[in-house]
Amino acid sequence: MLPPLFNSIAAAMVDAQAKTLLASLKAGFEAAKSDSELAQCEQQLSQLKLIVFSNLQSLREPAGAASQAEERQLAQGVLELACMLSIRLRHEQSFERHVAQLKMYYNDKAQGQKYQILGLYLLHLLASDRIGDFHTELELIPVEDHANEFIKRPIEIERYLMEGNYTKVLEAQDSKPTHAYFLERLEEMVRSKVGASLERSYERIPASVAIKMLIIKDVAGLQKYVVTENERKGREEAEMEKKAREEADEPMGDMTPSLTRRAPMRLARWEVKGDTLYFVKTQEQRLTLPAMELMVNTIGYATDLERIV
Secondary structure: OOOHHHHHHHHHHHHHHHHHHHHHHHHHHHHOOOHHHHHHHHHHHHHHHHHHHOOOHHHOOOOOOHHHHHHHHHHHHHHHHHHHHHHHHOOHHHHHHHHHHHOOOOOOOOOOOHHHHHHHHHHHHHHOOOHHHHHHHHHOOOHHHOOOHHHHHHHHHHHHHHHOOHHHHHOOOOOOHHHHHHHHHHHHHHHHHHHHHHHHHOOEEEHHHHHHHOOOOOHHHHHHHHHHHHHHHHHHHHHHHHHHHHHHOOOOOOOOOOOOOOOOOOOOEEEEEOOEEEEEOOHHHHHOOOHHHHHHHHHHHHHHHHHHO
C-alpha cells in the first residue's frame, strides 16, 4: 500500500488531468454541430466520468478534508456538462439521471449552473405532463429563488397550463437551444391536449378553426400535423394491443379488475377534406360513454394533488 503522501500526489495528478479533459470537452461540446460530433462528445464524457468518479478522494477522506471542495466542484462540472449533452442528444432518461446525481452537490455553497439545470428539469416535467412531480420539485427550491430567471419561466408556463391558456404556451419562444427543445415538447403536448378536446367534442370542424385552435400556420401545416397525429395513434394502438396480448398470455396473472385491463379500442383518425377537418370515429367509439376515462383521470388528479400537498 502506498503512503498517504503518494496517494495525495497521485490524486492531484488525476485531478489535473481531469480538469484539462473537462475544459477540452466543454470546448468540443460548444462547437459541436452534428449528431456524430455530439456522439463523440458522449463517448469522451463517459471516459471522463470514469476517471473522475473512480478517483474521488472525498469518498475516502474524512469530512472537511482540503481536497474535497475542489473534487466535488470537478464532479459537479462533469455532471452539469452531462446534463446539457443529454438534452442536445434528446436522451431524457439520461438527463433525469444526471439531475438526480447533481442534487447532492447543489446542497453546497458552490452553485455552478444550479438554477439553469433545475429550471430545465422543471420544463422537462411540464413537457412530460408530470404536474405533480413539477410541484414536488418546486417545493424543494426556496421561495426567494423563484424569482431567478431560470426558475421563473417554468412557473409562468405552468400557470398558463393550469389556466388553460394554451395559446400563451404555444407562443412561448426562447433563443436558448436547451430551452427550445423542451418548449418544442411542450408545444407537442399542448397540441395533443387541444386536439383530444376537439376530437371528443366534434365530428368535424372547419379547417380554419382547427388551424387557429392548434396555432398552426396554414392548411399545409394542418395536413402535416394530421399525418403525424395519425402515426402517433397507430403506434399507441400497437402498444395497447401488445400489452393486451401479454396480459392474455400470462396464465398466473393477477385477475383483479383493473382500469387498464380492457380490450384495446381503435382510436379516431383525422382527415382533411377540402376546408374541413374530420374526426373519423368507429361506431363503438360513438356509443361508448367516457366513464372509464373519467375514472382514470380522477384517480390521476387525486394522485397529483396528494403529491403537491
